[in-house]
Amino acid sequence: xxxxxxxxxxxWLSHPVAAQWAIIIADIWQWTSLTFLIFLSGFSALPQQLxxxxxxxxxxxxxxxxxxxxxxxxPAIVIAVIIRSMEALKMFDPVVLLTFGGPGTxxxxxxxxxxxQVWVFNKxxxxxxxxxLLLIIFSVFIYVGIYxxxxxxSVVEGRAA
Amino acid sequence: xxxxxxMSPEQARARKLRRERRNxxxxxxxxxxxxxxxxxxxxxxxxxxxxxxxxxxxxPPHWLPHAPTLHNYAQIFAFAKIDTSxxxxxxxxxxxxxxxxxxxxxxxxxxxxxxxxxxxFLAYSISRFNVGGxxxxxxxxxxxxxxxxxxxxxxxxxxxxxxxxxxxAVFGVRISLFDTYVGLILIYTVTTLPFVIWxxxxxxxxxxxxxxxxxxxxxxxxxxxxxxxVLPLVASGMVVTFLFVFILNWAEFLLALTLxxxxxxxxxxxxxxxxSASEGRLYGPQAAIGTMIxxxxxxxxxxxxxxxxxxxSFGTIRK
Numbered sequence: 001x002x003x004x005x006x007x008x009x010x011x012w013l014s015h016p017v018a019a020q021w022a023i024i025i026a027d028i029w030q031w032t033s034l035t036f037l038i039f040l041s042g043f044s045a046l047p048q049q050l051x052x053x054x055x056x057x058x059x060x061x062x063x064x065x066x067x068x069x070x071x072x073x074x075p076a077i078v079i080a081v082i083i084r085s086m087e088a089l090k091m092f093d094p095v096v097l098l099t100f101g102g103p104g105t106x107x108x109x110x111x112x113x114x115x116x117q118v119w120v121f122n123k124x125x126x127x128x129x130x131x132x133l134l135l136i137i138f139s140v141f142i143y144v145g146i147y148x149x150x151x152x153x154s155v156v157e158g159r160a161a
Numbered sequence: 162x163x164x165x166x167x168m169s170p171e172q173a174r175a176r177k178l179r180r181e182r183r184n185x186x187x188x189x190x191x192x193x194x195x196x197x198x199x200x201x202x203x204x205x206x207x208x209x210x211x212x213x214x215x216x217x218x219x220x221p222p223h224w225l226p227h228a229p230t231l232h233n234y235a236q237i238f239a240f241a242k243i244d245t246s247x248x249x250x251x252x253x254x255x256x257x258x259x260x261x262x263x264x265x266x267x268x269x270x271x272x273x274x275x276x277x278x279x280x281x282f283l284a285y286s287i288s289r290f291n292v293g294g295x296x297x298x299x300x301x302x303x304x305x306x307x308x309x310x311x312x313x314x315x316x317x318x319x320x321x322x323x324x325x326x327x328x329x330a331v332f333g334v335r336i337s338l339f340d341t342y343v344g345l346i347l348i349y350t351v352t353t354l355p356f357v358i359w360x361x362x363x364x365x366x367x368x369x370x371x372x373x374x375x376x377x378x379x380x381x382x383x384x385x386x387x388x389x390x391v392l393p394l395v396a397s398g399m400v401v402t403f404l405f406v407f408i409l410n411w412a413e414f415l416l417a418l419t420l421x422x423x424x425x426x427x428x429x430x431x432x433x434x435x436x437s438a439s440e441g442r443l444y445g446p447q448a449a450i451g452t453m454i455x456x457x458x459x460x461x462x463x464x465x466x467x468x469x470x471x472x473x474s475f476g477t478i479r480k
Contacts, residue, residue, distance in 0.1 A: 093415065096414070096418075138311065
């Protein structure tokens, strides 16, 4: 990397942008396995006859994936996206363990901001008010998530019936 | 196709074989890269746990400790008060893993057991009687989706102020749930209950209703049916759910950090406490504790590996 003019010693935790990426990479490292498991169970449940039918009709593996498996996998994808985005929105542990919201406020997640206000600055009433506000905001997200889940499920059940 | 037609069958087969081999090597290369990405932090943690203080942040990094030492492990496993030879790196605080280990095991196991008990029967009633309406099995996830920090503040006030106040007014005894086993177990039970219900629903939905019906016809009551027919059939699912929830609690950080101090300590909270004023974060002991936290999780994960895929389908698998 040296000859390219890039210093390989990236200041992972003290550079505002690098710190964000450090937390993103840590989160990817931690949670890819879960989404992998969800997709694995989704793939293993795909009806084998459909794949065989596609293969008999001369579809390439690429086509089989995009035209047959991918659409059938949609419920698993929806579930994975909902679960992961909900977990990512409330990210807290990597922030505390890696950066304490810093440098500056570049890695201050919502959860960490609230925690800091209450337990570092002792602003209990501010924290309580902010958590009510957050609860309202999150309710919207949760409502959308649950709605997507139910709609997806009724589609699946309709197909099965 | 035109190319294929002009080739002899042997040529075509060789070509296909070559392409398959190339595809396979590409696939393996990608997977190896991914394994490296996944395993590297774990390797680094174990490696750091055997390093002495000077090597933790050495540059260029020491891939393997140049002078392997068990100092970090001696420090976290110290029984009595840390003597001078061990306390060099953590002179201000004396930490030992034993209390945190006991606390974490007690709290996580009890909470997981409680959640499993409640969740199994709830899942049964949702599966069989549609308790809570058609969409209850989805809306139950709401509890899991609320960020814990939002409830943490109100729970803290509830535990530390409201309950002591009410108990003093009514019983004349001050009962506080803050920094107690009961308080932590209760909140862990509540936060993991949705996951238990979801996982148990996938298992209970698969128990054929005809079996229960047959048992009912032979004169068994509802309780007997659950105990003798349903529970044995979902037993393996219950074990998987229990272990999964145990691991969830084991790794929980925010609520434990918020609702306990200084009496009840779980392992994750202890890990965060390993900092000294003079040296900053004590990476060596932290890595040693991290290794100790990880080992039981890996063992449990291996035990439930076979059933994990099914438990994680979150209802996407249809019969």
